[in-house]
Amino acid sequence: MGSQSHQLSEQDARQVLRLGQRRVALAIYQNLLSSGIGDPAGIHLQISKIQGLLGNAEAQNHHVLLAAEFAPSDPRVVLAYGSYLFRINQLADARQTFEQVSGESGLESLAIGNLAAVEISEGNPIKAKQYLIKALQLNPNNSHALDLSLKLLGKEIIDSAVLSHFLNENQATNSSLLFMLIGQQLEGQEHSTTALQWLEKAIDVDPANVSAQLQRAKILSKVGRSDEAIEQLLVSLAIEPGHIELMLTMGYCLQQVNELNSAIYFFQRILEIEEIHTEASNLLGCCYRFAGQEEESIPIFSEALEHAPCDGGLLCNLASALRNVSRIEESLVLSKQIRSLYPLSREGFYSYMFTHSTLPRSAAAEMLSVAKEYWQAYRESLLKQNPAWRKLADRHPLPSTGQLWQSLGANTEKIKVGILSAEIGAHVVGMFLRSFLQHYDRSTFHVTLITANRRYEVQENELVDMADAVVVLHGLSVLAAAQAINDQKFDVILETSGYTNNTQIHLLTFRLAPVQCHYIGYHATTGLNTIDYLIGDSIVTPTDFDDLFIEKIWRLPDIWLAITYHDQLPAASSLAQTDSFTFGSFNNGAKFNQKTFAYWASALKAVSESVLVIKDQSLTSTKRKEWISESLEALGVSRSRLHFLPASESWQDHMSIYNIVDACLDCTSWCGSTTVFDSLSMGTPYLAIKGDTMASRMSSSILSGYGCAEWIANSTTEFAEIARRMADHRQGLRGGKQAMQRRVLEQSLTKAKRTTQHLEQAIKLMLTSAHSKRSAA
Numbered sequence: 001m002g003s004q005s006h007q008l009s010e011q012d013a014r015q016v017l018r019l020g021q022r023r024v025a026l027a028i029y030q031n032l033l034s035s036g037i038g039d040p041a042g043i044h045l046q047i048s049k050i051q052g053l054l055g056n057a058e059a060q061n062h063h064v065l066l067a068a069e070f071a072p073s074d075p076r077v078v079l080a081y082g083s084y085l086f087r088i089n090q091l092a093d094a095r096q097t098f099e100q101v102s103g104e105s106g107l108e109s110l111a112i113g114n115l116a117a118v119e120i121s122e123g124n125p126i127k128a129k130q131y132l133i134k135a136l137q138l139n140p141n142n143s144h145a146l147d148l149s150l151k152l153l154g155k156e157i158i159d160s161a162v163l164s165h166f167l168n169e170n171q172a173t174n175s176s177l178l179f180m181l182i183g184q185q186l187e188g189q190e191h192s193t194t195a196l197q198w199l200e201k202a203i204d205v206d207p208a209n210v211s212a213q214l215q216r217a218k219i220l221s222k223v224g225r226s227d228e229a230i231e232q233l234l235v236s237l238a239i240e241p242g243h244i245e246l247m248l249t250m251g252y253c254l255q256q257v258n259e260l261n262s263a264i265y266f267f268q269r270i271l272e273i274e275e276i277h278t279e280a281s282n283l284l285g286c287c288y289r290f291a292g293q294e295e296e297s298i299p300i301f302s303e304a305l306e307h308a309p310c311d312g313g314l315l316c317n318l319a320s321a322l323r324n325v326s327r328i329e330e331s332l333v334l335s336k337q338i339r340s341l342y343p344l345s346r347e348g349f350y351s352y353m354f355t356h357s358t359l360p361r362s363a364a365a366e367m368l369s370v371a372k373e374y375w376q377a378y379r380e381s382l383l384k385q386n387p388a389w390r391k392l393a394d395r396h397p398l399p400s401t402g403q404l405w406q407s408l409g410a411n412t413e414k415i416k417v418g419i420l421s422a423e424i425g426a427h428v429v430g431m432f433l434r435s436f437l438q439h440y441d442r443s444t445f446h447v448t449l450i451t452a453n454r455r456y457e458v459q460e461n462e463l464v465d466m467a468d469a470v471v472v473l474h475g476l477s478v479l480a481a482a483q484a485i486n487d488q489k490f491d492v493i494l495e496t497s498g499y500t501n502n503t504q505i506h507l508l509t510f511r512l513a514p515v516q517c518h519y520i521g522y523h524a525t526t527g528l529n530t531i532d533y534l535i536g537d538s539i540v541t542p543t544d545f546d547d548l549f550i551e552k553i554w555r556l557p558d559i560w561l562a563i564t565y566h567d568q569l570p571a572a573s574s575l576a577q578t579d580s581f582t583f584g585s586f587n588n589g590a591k592f593n594q595k596t597f598a599y600w601a602s603a604l605k606a607v608s609e610s611v612l613v614i615k616d617q618s619l620t621s622t623k624r625k626e627w628i629s630e631s632l633e634a635l636g637v638s639r640s641r642l643h644f645l646p647a648s649e650s651w652q653d654h655m656s657i658y659n660i661v662d663a664c665l666d667c668t669s670w671c672g673s674t675t676v677f678d679s680l681s682m683g684t685p686y687l688a689i690k691g692d693t694m695a696s697r698m699s700s701s702i703l704s705g706y707g708c709a710e711w712i713a714n715s716t717t718e719f720a721e722i723a724r725r726m727a728d729h730r731q732g733l734r735g736g737k738q739a740m741q742r743r744v745l746e747q748s749l750t751k752a753k754r755t756t757q758h759l760e761q762a763i764k765l766m767l768t769s770a771h772s773k774r775s776a777a
Contacts, residue, residue, distance in 0.1 A: 010038065017050065020244035023274045026050045041071035045080050061087065075104040079111055091118050109139035116148055125152055133169075140172035143181065150185040157185055158194065176206035184215060192223050192475050210240050217249050224454035224474035226256040244270055248280055257456040260287045278308045285317055292589075292617030292647065294324045295624055312338065316347040323355045324590035325624065331355055339370075344381055346506055349374050353499040357524035358591075358670035361692040364524070364548045371527020372550065379509050386479055392486055392510035414446040415763065418471070418490040418513065421521070422502035424463050425455030428674040429496050429521045435562045435752035437466035441760060450485060450493075452476075452504045478506065485512045492763050495531065498522020515766045518551065519759075520561055523670075523695040525549040533766060535759070536560045539701040541694055548693070554762050559705035562755035563677045564748055570652055572683035572741035574734035575659045581610040581727040584661035584684075586654075587675050589618035591667035594631060599689055600665055601635035602716040603723035610641070610727065613661060615654075617647035658682035662733055663726045666699050673698040680706055680744045683737030687722055688712045706747055 009028055017025035029047050032038050048063035064084045067077045082097030095118045102111040116131035129152060135145040149166070156162045163182070170178055183198035196219055202212035213236040220229035233250040240246060251266035267284035270277050281304035288297040301318035308314060319334035335355060338348030349370075356367040382389045423429035440447060449464055452473040464470050471488060473481040481504070485493070490513040497503035498521050508516050508530055517533040518526055525534065527550050534541070534551040537560040541553045576582065583603060604610055612632075618624050629639045648654035655678060658664075664679040666672050668689040672679075676699045679686040688699035690712050700712045711726075713719035726733060 013046070016242075019240060019242045020246075021242065021273055022050050022053050022244070023276055026054075039071075041067040041074055041077055044070065045076060048080065057087070075101045075107050079104075079107055079114070082111070082114060086114065086118065086121075091121055094118055109135045109142045109145065112138065113142055113145035113148065116145065120148065120152070128152065136170060136173070140170065141174050141177055143177060146170070146173065146178065146181050147185070150181055153185075155189065157182070157189065158191055174206075176202045176209045176212065178202075179205065180209060180212040180215065183212070187215070187219055190475075190477060190480055192219050195219055208239055210236050210243065210246070214243075214245055214249060217253070219475070221249070221253050221256060222475040224472065226253040226454065227456060229253045230257070242273070244274065244277070248277075248283070251280070251283060255283060255287055255290070256454070258290075260291050263287050276307050278304055278311055278314065282311070282313050282317060285314075285321070289317065289321055289324075293620055294321045294590075294618055295621040297321045298325070310341055312342050312345050312348060315341075316345070316351050319348075319351045319355070323351075323358075325618070326590070326593050326627075328355065328359070328593070343374075344378055346378075350499040350503060353524070353527070357499070357522065357693075358695050359693075360669050361548070364693065368525055368527055368548070368550060371525065372529070375509065375528050378506070382478075382509065388479060388483075389510060392482055392512065414444060415492070415767070416488065416490045417445055417447045417763065418450050418485065418488060418493045419447065419467075419496060420450040420452075420485070420493055420504055420507065421496040422451075422453055422500070422504060423455075423496060423521060424449055424451050425457040425460035427455070430459055430463055431563055431674070432520050432561045433496065434463060434466070435564045436756050436759060437463060438564060439753050439756040442468070445760065445763075448488060448490070450504075452481065452507075453502045473504070473507075482507045482510065482512060491515065491767055492517065494519045495526075496521040498524075498526060514770045515763075517554070517766070523698065524693070525551060532770070535762065536694065537701055537705075539704050540697045545694065554766065556755065556758045556762065558754060558758060559701055559751060560755075561673075562748065562752040563674075564752045565681055565745065568652055569681060569745075570656045570659070572737040573659050574662075574737050576662065576730075576734055579730075581607050581730050582613060582660060582662045583607075583610060583687075583723070584613045584615070584658070584664045585667070586615045586657070586664065586678070587667045587672050589616035589624065591670045591672075592628065593667075595669065596667040596689075597628075597631045597635060599668065599713075599716050599719050601632055601637050602720040603665060603687065604632075604637050604641060606720035606724045607727040610723075611643060612637075612641060612665070613643045613645060613657075615645040615647075615657060619644045619646055655682055658684045659737070662730055663687055663723070669693060669696040671696050671699040673702065676702045677748075680708070681741060681748065683740035683744070685711055685726060685733060687719065687726070689719065690714050705751065706744060 009032060013025045013028040026047060029043050033040060033043050044063045044067035048060050048067065051059040051063060061084050064080050068081055071077050078097060078101050082094050085094035085097055095115060098111045098114045098118070101107050102115065112131050113135040116128040116135065119128035119131060132145050132149045135142055150157060153162060153166065179198050179202035183195045183202065186198060187195035196216060199212050199216040202209055203216065213232055217229040217232045220226065220232065230250065230253050233246060233253065236246050237243065237250065247266045247270050251263045254263035254266065264284060264287045267280045267287065270280040281300055285297040285300040288300065298318065298321050301314050301321060305311065305314050305318065315334055315338050319331045319338065322331040322334065332355060335348065335352040338345060339352060342348055353367065353371060356363050419433065421429065421433065437447065446468045448469040448471055449467045450471045450473065454474065471484060473484060476484060485507060492515045493508065493513040495505055495508060495516065495518050497505060498518060500521055505526060505528065508528065511530050516531050517535055518531055519535040525548060529550055531551050533554040534549055535554045535556065537556050537558065540560055541555060546553060600612060604612060614628065625644050629642055632642065633639055645657065648657065658679060659682065661684055663685040664675065665687050666689045669691045671689060671691065676686050686699065686703060688703050688711055690697055690700040703709060703711050711722060713722055
């Protein structure tokens with residue numbers, strides 16, 4: 001029975017390892033060791049293999065050395081010891097060790113394949129090829145030798161004649177395995193379309209080849225086809241329902257198509273099996289973040305960091321989550337730690353920049369200094385990695401201004417504008433872009449949307465259809481994406497994301513157009529000296545802000561952005577049931593802080609018996625609601641005057657909530673923007689706070705543009721006084737909602753057209769300026 005129990009335990013370990021359940025297998029093998037069951041050398045070798053798969057190089061090597069203590073002459077151990085020597089770059093000793101077992105029955109092919117790896121490392125491809133031929137003669141399905149053979153082909157793998165010859169050489173190999181390895185090699189060289197074709201061939205030959213199915217799903221997701229990847233993974237999971245990597249990829253793809261609850265299920269299932277799985281924990285935390293449940297994500301990231309304290313992804317996501325629940329100081333400490341550990345981490349730098357963009361003006365100088373230093377180091381690192389980046393360092397030759405617009409005719413080339421955006425879809429930036437795309441002059445401008453990520457939304461397709469063209473960067477490396485943009489020979493690139501989610505601003509590290517600007521999506525300097533202009537206006541970016549930006553500020557004569565609401569906007573009306581004045585805050589909960597609460601408290605105390613309705617998706621958290629209640633209570637506002645609402649089922653339902661509110665309250669020092677437009681469009685006044693940074697003046701710009709400057713406050717005293725005046729005229733405000741909605745919607749349509757014209761004129765003048773500077777040079 002003992003022998004049978006031992007065999008079953010090893011079988012269990014092998015089975016769960018085949019399913020990718022590495023930590024489960026590791027626990028089984030460790031239990032065997034501690035129980036004194038089985039061959040200790042063999043078990044140490046298995047543990048070493050698993051530690052290698054987990055990325056624990058030190059533990060991987062340690063267990064090889066332990067195996068060597070138990071059975072130094074065991075051929076399996078000698079082979080593993082040779083691999084250990086290879087990993088630590090002792091190539092001569094590794095070669096000698098592999099030669100010792102190159103004649104051992106059952107191990108010859110592996111040992112000879114490893115000798116080929118040594119020759120490749122030493123720059124001897126011809127000798128390596130000879131070893132590989134021999135290794136594959138001994139075992140045509142030696143996947144390591146096949147993979148090395150494909151790597152020796154290098155870029156020639158895309159040549160059909162070369163690949164045909166390789167296939168003829170390996171006719172004895174399992175076709176599904178061979179096709180899969182070809183697909184993997186092609187994907188490694190960024191030939192995703194061809195890679196998919198070979199993986200599909202592998203699956204056709206063997207419909208049960210789960211590894212090929214997994215690779216296909218990963219590539220589909222990478223190139224923006226996660227919806228198709230999900231279909232593949234459903235088939236794969238029916239074959240191997242407990243496969244960790246399949247579940248992880250399925251969860252990721254579901255997250256990409258915004259099926260967050262289903263994604264959470266798969267990540268939780270992985271953690272039930274493995275308990276510790278850094279990537280699953282990170283993605284699970286992200287699901288809660290994307291659902292607006294930042295508080296729920298924090299313990300997930302924190303617990304995972306106990307096992308992987310230096311994991312950059314976990315640290316960045318935790319820093320962002322802390323910022324979004326107003327734990328700014330903790331977020332800044334983490335950002336500093338990330339920058340220290342990973343000076344060139346884009347995600348860590350972006351998190352730092354976004355957090356600082358929401359802080360008071362006193363943080364601006366440090367932010368600008370850090371940004372300049374980062375981008376210089378990042379640019380130098382790219383040049384070291386690949387000299388091809390140098391080709392992008394030169395500007396495009398500028399067309400003459402006359403050719404561009406002074407004598408426009410039927411045969412004149414249009415001004416080519418590229419809009420680089422991560423928000424092409426149901427995003428507030430997408431709403432602002434819609435106004436431009438609806439109204440730009442198609443006889444003068446050719447507009448291309450540049451997308452690097454799919455949003456899987458109806459609005460994504462709508463916006464793409466409005467533009468003249470689209471450049472899709474899905475699945476491309478940074479260099480390939482930059483080259484794809486460069487090849488378009490744009491006159492102007494408008495970048496809309498700044499340091500927000502999925503930004504591609506790093507693609508503009510080197511100049512890809514004569515003029516590069518930031519517009520709409522970010523509210524501070526990018527700190528990137530290849531961004532020539534940041535487009536604002538006289539209120540959101542007044543002249544005394546110039547020293548806060550590395551870019552030149554281009555001020556539009558009216559509001560710097562515009563919005564056009566579609567026909568599904570609910571009708572405005574007042575649903576007030578009592579005489580009590582109702583304030584509302586529908587801003588992103590990440591904007592809440594003690595300074596904002598001081599403003600809110602001043603308004604509530606100025607208007608007796610008034611109440612405040614606070615609506616945000618983060619308010620599913622009891623902890624979050626308690627923090628808000630405690631903060632306002634400390635400022636003299638009773639909890640009974642606060643009412644919390646969760647996220648609505650639809651956008652129309654959300655907008656309808658404005659009908660229960662008499663006036664909306666702003667935040668600082670990261671104020672409202674979209675919510676200001678929403679409030680006005682629903683006939684609801686908005687009480688703004690004017691600060692000393694771009695992030696704290698957006699609401700003031702919008703109100704001024706709509707002729708509502710009397711609703712802008714510069715202090716808590718003014719805020720309270722405006723609130724009191726509004727409450728004194730509550731009946732007029734309630735009765736005038738419909739008229740205000742009509743007026744604002746009419747203004748919005750006019751402003752959308754006017755802002756588009758102003759932006760077009762700005763683009764022309766920017767090009768004129770760039771041309772003049774080039775001519776002078």
